[in-house]
Amino acid sequence: MSVAIQEKQILCQNARDVARAAVERHGATREELISILTDVNEELGYIPAEALEEISSLLQSPRSQILSVASFYRMLSTKPKGQHVILFCGSAPCHVVGGRELREAIQSELGLEPGETSADGRWTLEATSCLGLCSVGPVIIIDGDIYGNVTPEQLPDILARYE
C-alpha cells in the first residue's frame, strides 16, 4: 500500500472517530443533528463524506437527509477550506462606511473571488451576512479574530500576521 493511500485511510478513520465522539456527546437523536455537525465542522474544519456516513448510520437517518442539513447552514461546510479563512461582511451597514473599497482591496490582494480557495491552499475568502459588529464596520474576521474599522491601507499588515 502506498503512503498516500495509507494517509488517506488514516484521515477517513479519524473523520469517523470524530463523528462518533460528537454523536456520543450529544446523543444519537435527530434533534441534536445540528450540534453534532457543528462539532465535527469545528474539529476538522469541514464535514468529510466519511463523517456524514458515520452520523447517518448512528442516527439511522438517510445520508441524503444528513447532507441536506449539512449543506443548508452557512457555518457548516462539506468541502475542505484553506489554512486561513477570511470572512468579510458584505451587508449594507459595512458597505456604506467603506466596505466596498475594502472588499475590492481584499480581492485584488489575494486574487480570489468570494467562495474561492487559493491554489496553494493558504487562503479561503468568504462573503458573509451581517456579523452584528456594525458599530465598528467595515469588519473582517480571519480565523475567528475580529478586525473592525478596517481600511484598505491596513490590509497588508493584517494579512501578514497569518503568513
Next chain:
Amino acid sequence: MKAIRAMVLVSGDPASIAQGAHEVYQRLQKEIKAFGLQDEISVSMITDVGRHDALPMVIVYPEAVIYGPVKPEDVHFLVEEHLYKGRIATRLVAPKKELSGRIAWLAARQGTLPAEQRIVLERVGLIDPDEIEEYIVHGGYEALGKALTQMTPNEVIEEITQAGLRGRGGAGFPTGLKWRFVAREKRTPKYVICNADESEPGTFKDRLILEGDPHNVIEAMVITGYAVGANEGYVYVRGEYKLAQARLRKAIAQAREMGFLGKDIFGSGFDFDITVHAGAGAYVCGEETALIESLEGKRGEPRIRPPYPTTHGLWGMPTVVNNVETLANVPAIIRHGAEWYRGFGTENSPGTKLYTILGNVNETGLIEVPMGITLREVITIYGQGMKNGAAFKMAQTGGSSGSIVPASLQDTPMDFDSYARAGVSLGSGALLICDENTCVVDLARVLMNFFRYESCGKCTPCRVGTERAHQILTRITEGRGTLADLERLEKLSQGMRQLSNCGLGQAAAVPLQSMLQHFRAEVEAHIKLHVCPAGSCPMSSRRVTTAA
C-alpha cells in the same frame, strides 16, 4: 456582596477583546491584589461600553473616569495612581468626547439626554453578567417571585396585555394576545422559545442584552412559561454569537443552582428549565417556523402558516416564540406594573425601543429611547450629527427588511402605527443613516444581494425573485438599465410581496418598493442619463464616453 469603595469596569466587546482587553483585565486583578486592595475594589469585564474610539476602555467608579486605550503595561500606573493614591491618572484618560446615548455610565448623566429611558438596558454595562448576585441586588428575580407567589397565570397575561407590550422582532404583534393563544390550548407539553437568532444586518441589540444581562431574559422566560403553562424553554442563539452563548449557559447554571430554574420554583410547585441551542448560520431561521424546524434538527425552511406556532409549534405542540428584546421588557412590567410601563412611549406603542444607529453619523451605537421619537432627533442628539457635515439623504430601518425612509419623513414619530400610516416599517430597530454620497440603487443592490444569498430556496417567488432583482439592479448600477427594467422590478416586488411563503421573501420587496416610490428620479438618472447622482456607482466614470 462585599462592601466595596470603587468599581472598575473593563470593556469586553469583541473589538476590545481583539485589542487586548483580557490581558488588561487579568493585569488589573493582579495589580489590585499586589496593592492589597482586592477586598475594597471590584473588577468586572462588561460588554460594550458605548464608545469605540479608544479601546480597550477602563472605567472607574464612583468618579466615572474613563480611561482608554489602556494597554496591559499601563495598568500598574493606573492602579497605583487612581486606586491606591486616589489621583486621576491623567495621561491615560480617554479623549474627551460628547457622550452618545448608549453610554454605560448613564446613572451619572441621567437627565442630560432628553429622550433617554432605560428599561431593557437598565443593568447592561452596570453589572457583571457572570455574577447572579449582582443581578439579584439590582432587583433581579423579584418579578419572578411576585408572579409565581402573588399572581395567577391569567393575571400575568392580563398585566402584559394591559401594558400594551408588542413584539420587538419587527412585526409588532401584541405579546399578551400571543400568550393567551397558547395559554388556552389544552394540549401539553407546551414550549417557550426565545428567538435570539438576531441576523438582520445592522441589528445587534439582542446580542448586547444577552451579553450584558442574560438573567433578565432567563427570568422573563420562566415568567412566560408560568403564564402559558409551559415547563420547557429553548433559547435559539445565533451561531456566531459565541460570547452570548457562553454567558447564557453560565447564567442558566447559576439560576439552577439558586433555584430560579428547575423544580418547584419559589415553592410554587411550578417547574421550568431552559436549553440553549446554537444556530449554524442561516438568516431565515429568525423566521419563527424556520427556527422551530432548525430546533428539531432539520433544514431551517419556514413552514406554511397557518397553523401558527401558538397551536402547532415545536414538535407540533403549542409554543410561544418571543424576541429577546420583547422578553427583556417582561420582568420590569411585572415588577412595576402595566400603568408604569404605559407612561413611556405612545398610546398604541408603549414602552421603549432599542435602536442601533449606523452609517454616516458621528456616533454609532445602541440607544434605548421611548417609542415615538423622530429620526431627526436620533441623528442630531444620539448620532451627534452627520459625518463631515454631509446632508442626510435616507435611512434604512430594521435591517435589510426595513424600508428606505427618505429625509422627508424624518419628523414622523417612530412607532408602529405612525410608521405604518406613512407606508414605511420600523423593522427590527437598525437605523442605517445614509448621506448624500450613498446611491440608492447601489444600496438596494447590496440589500438584494443579501436576500439572494439568504433565501432558503423553498418557494419560487423568493428564490427566483431575489436573484432576478439583483441582476436588474446590478445592470442599472452599471449604466445598462432600461426603463422596462423599472416595470420588471415593480412586478417582481409585487410578486415577492404577495406570493412568498414567509417574511423573508415578502420583506425583500420592501426596499425595492421604497426605492421606486421615493427615489424614482435618481434611479431614472442612472438609466436615461447614465449618471449616478451620488457619484458612487461604477458607471459614473463611463459618463464621458456616453456623452461623447
